[in-house]
Amino acid sequence: MTRTRRDALKLGAVAGAAGAAAALGLPWRALRAQGQQPAGLIERKIPHTGDRIPIIGIGTARRYDVGASEAALAPLRQVLRNFTRMGGSVIDTAPTYGRAEEVVGRLIQQIGNRDRVFIATKISLRGRSGRQAGIEQMEQSMRRFGTDHIELMQVHNLGDWQTQLPLIREWKAAGKLGNIGITTSFDGQYEEMERIMRTQEMDMIQVDYAINNRNAERRILPLAADRGFGVLINLPFGRKSTFAAVHGKPLPSWAADYDIHSWAQYFLKWIVSHPAVTAAIPGTATMSYLVDNLAAARGRLPDAAGRRRMLEYFQSL
Ligand SMILES: NC(=O)c1ccc[n+]([C@@H]2O[C@H](COP(=O)([O-])OP(=O)(O)OC[C@H]3O[C@@H](n4cnc5c(N)ncnc54)[C@H](OP(=O)(O)O)[C@@H]3O)[C@@H](O)[C@H]2O)c1
Numbered sequence: 001m002t003r004t005r006r007d008a009l010k011l012g013a014v015a016g017a018a019g020a021a022a023a024l025g026l027p028w029r030a031l032r033a034q035g036q037q038p039a040g041l042i043e044r045k046i047p048h049t050g051d052r053i054p055i056i057g058i059g060t061a062r063r064y065d066v067g068a069s070e071a072a073l074a075p076l077r078q079v080l081r082n083f084t085r086m087g088g089s090v091i092d093t094a095p096t097y098g099r100a101e102e103v104v105g106r107l108i109q110q111i112g113n114r115d116r117v118f119i120a121t122k123i124s125l126r127g128r129s130g131r132q133a134g135i136e137q138m139e140q141s142m143r144r145f146g147t148d149h150i151e152l153m154q155v156h157n158l159g160d161w162q163t164q165l166p167l168i169r170e171w172k173a174a175g176k177l178g179n180i181g182i183t184t185s186f187d188g189q190y191e192e193m194e195r196i197m198r199t200q201e202m203d204m205i206q207v208d209y210a211i212n213n214r215n216a217e218r219r220i221l222p223l224a225a226d227r228g229f230g231v232l233i234n235l236p237f238g239r240k241s242t243f244a245a246v247h248g249k250p251l252p253s254w255a256a257d258y259d260i261h262s263w264a265q266y267f268l269k270w271i272v273s274h275p276a277v278t279a280a281i282p283g284t285a286t287m288s289y290l291v292d293n294l295a296a297a298r299g300r301l302p303d304a305a306g307r308r309r310m311l312e313y314f315q316s317l
Contacts, residue, residue, distance in 0.1 A: 029051065029151070029178060040086075040087045040298065041054035041055070041056070041086075041087040041088065041294065041297040041298060042054065042272075042297050042298065042301070043055065044230075044277075044278045044279065045230075045278075046203055046230035046278060047229070047230065048179075048203045048228060048229075048230075049178060049179050049203055051118070051151070051178060053089055053090050053118055053230075053278065053279050054087060054088055054089050054090065054279065054297050055272040055277075055278070055279045055280065055296075055297045056088070056272070056279060056280055056281075056282070056294055056296050056297040057088065057089065057090025057091060057092060057118070057120070057232070057279050057280070057281040058079075058080075058083060058088065058091050058092065058281060058282070058283075058284045058290075059092050059234060059281040059282060059283040059284065060091060060092060060093040060097060060100045060101075060103075060104055060285075061093075061094070061097045061100065061283060062097070062098075062100075062283065063076075063283055063285035064076060064093070064097065064099075064100035064103050064104055065097055065098030065099050065100045065103070066099065067099070073103065073107065075285070075286060075287070076103065076104075076107060076285060077107050077110065077111060078287055079284065079285060079286065079287060079290050080104070080107050080108060080111055080113070081111045081113065082287065082290060083284075083294075084111075084116035084117060086290070086291075086294050087294070087297075088290075088294060089116060089117060089118040090118045090120055090152075090232070090279055091104060091108075091117055091118070091119060091120065092120040092121075092206070092232065092234070092281040093119075093120070093121050093122075094121055094122040094124045094156055095121065095122065095123075095124050095137050095140060095141060096122075096124040096126055096156065101121060101141060101144055102144050104144075104145075105141075105144035105145040105146065106144070108145065109145070109146045114145065114146065114147060117151075118151040118152065119145055119147070119150050119151050119152065120151065120152040120154065120232065120281075121141050121145075121150060121152075121153065121154070122154045122156035122183065123137050123138060123153065123154070123155055123156060123159070123160075123164045123167075123168065124137070124156035124157075124159065125137065125156075125159050125160055125164075126159065129159075129160040129163060130160070130163060131163055131167055133160075134160070134163065134164045134167045134168075135167065138150075138153065138168075138171065138176075142176075148176065149176060149177070149178065150176070150177055150178070151177075151178040151179060152177075152178060152179040152180070152181065152203075152204060152232075153171065153172075153177045153179075153180050153181075154180070154182060154183045154204070154206055155168070155181070155182045155183070156183055157184055157185070157186070157189065158182055158183075158184060158189055158192055158193060158196065161182060161196060165180070165182070165196075165200055165202065168180040169201070169202075179204050179230070180202050180203055180204070181202045181203055181204035181205050181206060181229070181230075181232075182196060182197075182205055182206070183205070183207070183232075183234070184206075184207055184208070185207070185234050185235055186208075187215050190215070190216070190219070190220055193205070193207070193220060194219055194220065194223055197220075197223050197224065197227055197229065198223070198227075202229060203229065203230060204229055204231065204278070205220070205224050205229050205230075205232070206231070206232040206233070206234055206281075207220050207221075207231065207232075207233065207234065208233070208235040209221070209233045209235075209236070209271060209274075209277070210233075210235060210236050210237060210238040210241075210242055210267065210271065211242055211266075211267050211270050211271070211310070211311060211314050212238050212241060212242050212245055212314070213235070213238050217274065221274060221277070222276065224276050225275065225276040230278040230279075231276055231277050231278050231279075232278060232279055232280070232281055233271050233272075233279070233280040233281065234281055236267060236268055236271050236280040236281070236282045237264070237267055237283075239283075242267045243263060243264075245314070245317065246263050246314070246317055249317045251263065251266060252313050254309075255310075257300065257306075258299070258300050258301060258302050258306060259295075259298065259299025259300050260296075261295070262292050264282070264289070264292045264293055264296065265292065265295055265296040266310065266314075268280055268282060268293060268296035269296050269301055269310075270302070270307060270310050270311070270314075272296065272297075272301065273301040273302045273303070273306070273307055274307070280296075
């Protein structure tokens with residue numbers, strides 16, 4: 001049974017104690033308002049809504065597109081359970097990532113940690129268009145997560161944005177969505193994305209950015225900062241191409257000054273220390289990757305000079 005946000009907030013007001021709030025299954029924002037999110041990870045604020053999210057989340061493309069066998073689901077369940085236990089919150093998915101959205105939705109309901117998850121999903125119509133198609137897809141996402149409130153709804157790859165952006169603005173006004181935004185991972189869409197960012201109201205954008213893929217920092221990231229939009233970073237490892245570039249190479253000794261102890265942490269800390277970035281969403285489907293990647297949300301981060309040094313070292317390899 002789903003519960004409206006208003007009901008949940010009312011319940012939150014009377015629930016009081018931390019354990020009681022968690023047990024009632026309050027949505028993410030209500031729980032956060034009571035200070036119930038586990039601490040320890042560095043967080044940033046999404047300026048328009050004031051929502052605070054940890055700087056490292058999880059991406060679910062490909063690796064969460066699995067069948068219904070327990071063998072396939074068990075490792076993902078373990079990752080998602082421990083993700084929120086360790087203070088994680090943002091999970092990015094999409095209805096067009098094969099079965100990923102369905103899998104994540106079902107696992108979160110089984111685990112019972114929906115309250116701690118900041119769901120980021122998408123209207124992803126792939127060639128289809130129109131208001132009704134957007135509505136049907138969002139309703140399907142809500143059903144898959146067993147919720148009536150999604151923390152971030154994004155228009156995937158700008159698809160049919162002229163219709164879908166006003167639609168999600170309406171749904172936000174009606175209290176069904178917490179934040180709204182648009183995504184891309186294609187340089188060829190940057191110009192259009194900039195135009196939309198200049199003229200449209202939204203809360204967040206999502207764009208590709210990695211130490212070996214820096215085009216977003218020319219115009220998209222500064223514009224997002226100017227407009228007060230939060231920024232999620234997709235493809236932070238360039239689908240593993242960053243690791244291939246450093247294969248067999250050591251981390252510099254000074255990486256420890258930034259509490260960096262692996263190449264994954266090096267790549268992620270380089271990204272999230274960009275002042276316009278709110279959070280990165282590395283594809284994370286194993287416990288060892290989870291532990292490694294979440295460590296990038298703790299400890300010291302490089303300043304601008306440190307970031308330059310990190311880039312120069314990477315480029316020298
Ligand atoms: N337009 C859009 O909206 C858009 C486009 C692209 C992506 N996204 C989102 O962004 C997320 C991230 O992108 P992505 O998953 O495609 O690529 P990615 O994050 O750049 O790379 C993920 C891959 O890196 C490897 N990896 C992860 N953690 C590691 C670690 N600690 N050490 C070594 N290797 C590690 C894993 O490869 P193996 O599993 O092979 O070991 C993983 O599948 C997606 O899952 C999706 O949610 C959105």
